[in-house]
Amino acid sequence: MKSIRDDILYLFQEGIKAASPKELFQEFSKENMDVVEKLSDHSKNQFVFSLGKAAYSMAESFSDLFSVNKGYVLTKYNHLPLELSEKGKDKIWTYREASHPLPDENSIRYALEVLDQLKQLGKKDRLVILLSGGGSSLFEVPIDGLSLQELINIQNQLLKSGKSIQEINSERKKYSKVKGGKLLKELNQDLEVYTLVISDVIGDDPNSIASGPTYPSQNYFIIGNLTRSIHRILEEGKKLGYQTKLISDTWSGSSEETSYLFEEEFNLALDSPKSQMIVLGGEMVCPVLGDGIGGRNQETALRVSLLLDEHPTEREWTFLSGGTDGTDGPTDVAGGIVGNDSIHKMEKKGWNPKKELHNSNSYPILKDIDALVSTGPTGTNVNDILILLVGSAKS
Numbered sequence: 001m002k003s004i005r006d007d008i009l010y011l012f013q014e015g016i017k018a019a020s021p022k023e024l025f026q027e028f029s030k031e032n033m034d035v036v037e038k039l040s041d042h043s044k045n046q047f048v049f050s051l052g053k054a055a056y057s058m059a060e061s062f063s064d065l066f067s068v069n070k071g072y073v074l075t076k077y078n079h080l081p082l083e084l085s086e087k088g089k090d091k092i093w094t095y096r097e098a099s100h101p102l103p104d105e106n107s108i109r110y111a112l113e114v115l116d117q118l119k120q121l122g123k124k125d126r127l128v129i130l131l132s133g134g135g136s137s138l139f140e141v142p143i144d145g146l147s148l149q150e151l152i153n154i155q156n157q158l159l160k161s162g163k164s165i166q167e168i169n170s171e172r173k174k175y176s177k178v179k180g181g182k183l184l185k186e187l188n189q190d191l192e193v194y195t196l197v198i199s200d201v202i203g204d205d206p207n208s209i210a211s212g213p214t215y216p217s218q219n220y221f222i223i224g225n226l227t228r229s230i231h232r233i234l235e236e237g238k239k240l241g242y243q244t245k246l247i248s249d250t251w252s253g254s255s256e257e258t259s260y261l262f263e264e265e266f267n268l269a270l271d272s273p274k275s276q277m278i279v280l281g282g283e284m285v286c287p288v289l290g291d292g293i294g295g296r297n298q299e300t301a302l303r304v305s306l307l308l309d310e311h312p313t314e315r316e317w318t319f320l321s322g323g324t325d326g327t328d329g330p331t332d333v334a335g336g337i338v339g340n341d342s343i344h345k346m347e348k349k350g351w352n353p354k355k356e357l358h359n360s361n362s363y364p365i366l367k368d369i370d371a372l373v374s375t376g377p378t379g380t381n382v383n384d385i386l387i388l389l390v391g392s393a394k395s
Contacts, residue, residue, distance in 0.1 A: 004318045004389045007240055008337065011233050011277075011387055012373070016324050018232035019380040021054060021061035024198065024224035029065060035221065036065075039194065044126040045069040049114060051139050052132030052210055053100065053325045054198055056080050057379030059093065062130060062196075068092055072114045074138055076100040076327075079377045098138045101159055101330065102152050107140045111178060115141070118187055126192045133200030133325065133381040135210025136169055141177040151175055162287030164252055165201055169211045179211035193217060199225040200325070200381045202250050202282055226382040229324065230281045233387065242277035242389065251282025255296050258284055259303035262319065262388055266308055270315060273393035280386040286329075292361020295329025297321040297384055301336025301371065302362045304388075306353055309343040316340060316391035322373045325381035334373045335384075336366045345369040 002010075017023070029036050039046070048071040050059035055075035062068070071093045073080070077100075084095045096113070098106040121127055142151050154175060158168045173180035184193065193214065201208040204222050206215040214220065230249045237244045247265065251258070262278070269276035286296035294302075300321040308317065322328070322335030346353050351365045366372050 004316050004391055005337065005339065008318045008320045008387050008389050009373070011236055011240075012320055012322055012385060013375075014236045015229035015233045015385045016375070016378050016380060018229045019198065019224050019226075019324060019382040021058045021198065021224075021380060022064070024228075025061045025065055028196070028221070028223040032221070035194070035219075039066045039126075039128065041126075042067065044124055044192065046126050046128060047071065047118070047121055048128045048130060049118065050074070050130040051135040051213075052130075052198075053079060053134035053327070053377070053381045054132035054379055055130065056084075056095075058130040058132060058196075058198065062128070070117075072096070072117065074098060074110055074114060076134055076138060076377070100134045100137045102155055103137045103140045103148070104152075105148060107138055108142070108148060111139045111141050114139075115178070115186060121191050122188045123190045126194070127187070129193065129195045129214055131195055131210050131214070132198045133210060135213065136172055136179070139178060139210070139213065143175055143177060146175055160288040162254070162285045164285055165283060166205060166208045169208045172211050176211065178213050180207070181212060181215055181217065183213035184217055194219040195221065197222045198380060198382060200283070200383055202252050202383070224380070224382060226281045226324075226385075229382055229385060230279060233279055233385065237277040237279070242275045243272065244277045244279065247278060247280040249281040251280050251284070253282075253284060255284050255286040255300045255303060258300055258386070259307055262304050262386070263307040263311075265388060266317065266390065267311065269388070269390040270311075270313060275392045276388075276390040278388040281383060283383045288360050290359030290361060292356065292359040293331060293364060294360055294362035295323070295331050295335070297323055297328040297335030297386075298331070298333070298362035298366055298372070299357070299360065300386065301338050301366065302353060302357055305338035305342040306357070315393060317389060319386075319388045320373060321384065321386045322375075323384050324378060326375040326378040331363055332374070333363070334375045334378075336362065336371055337373050338366075338371055342369060342371060
């Protein structure tokens, strides 16, 4: 018999699956036959530049549907199959990895490498850019006079500020030669360019996704976002027998605000004897208060466990907060999963949950009680998914 924990992990994985490039490209192809016809035209050489955390899976899925003469994948460290990462190239593709969430020397080195190839394209070519979240740090050419270390310091302050991704990426553009549509200005103006995007930004603002290297432009298409994942989770939740409630799929509140919201929803859910599922999607902001290790989803899981522990109940409950890319902040996990006995387990192992929360140190305490959600790189990136399941009342 499956547990509530099994259900919530299944639902989270279904949300990720709904945002997989394979599904998204197939759906896009059915609905955009005119674009499919253009991308299937062999009169031009097709160069594909795939950038972001989902770069490899996007390139792979695109290649299943369309021919590629030459391609370049630039993604986050450990997001390529090991053999491709070590080899770096095959007959068609160049495979590169750089740093996220902060840029490093490879972010600049490989940006210049691919830029050199893109500048050689002209009338006889077609450029297809496959874009996903994470591209802001992976692909970077700083403005003249700005060192890499200065750029890292600026971006580190932005990421710890608690500002939204829109605000952060707006600032990033000021220090870059390739963000905010500037990449297009570096290319042959006769070059035919298409951009296909998986959005990790609330509201799907093209200016903010990977800092908009090819926006504004024609032939810019968002092929996937969080909404599709949320719909899949709601459908599957109903099949599992839960009464479902969607709070929002465009949430951008703080981790603290989010946890209080789920406390309210938890108390409302207890009013019904039936199994309840509450879903929220978006991208939370989470100022870093101390020098601990964690991410916004792990911190939210810890906060929710503390709040819900103040409302003892015989009803079983489980809460999961996870990033669909599989990496929450600077950590190697997607997020956290907590339940009725999580705080008891933490205290039994000698932890002070509130103290760790004030030091932004959610990762070690969740790891110690087996409360981390570990998916590895998922091949997609459409924000955060938060799910609360409350079991039925015992008869």
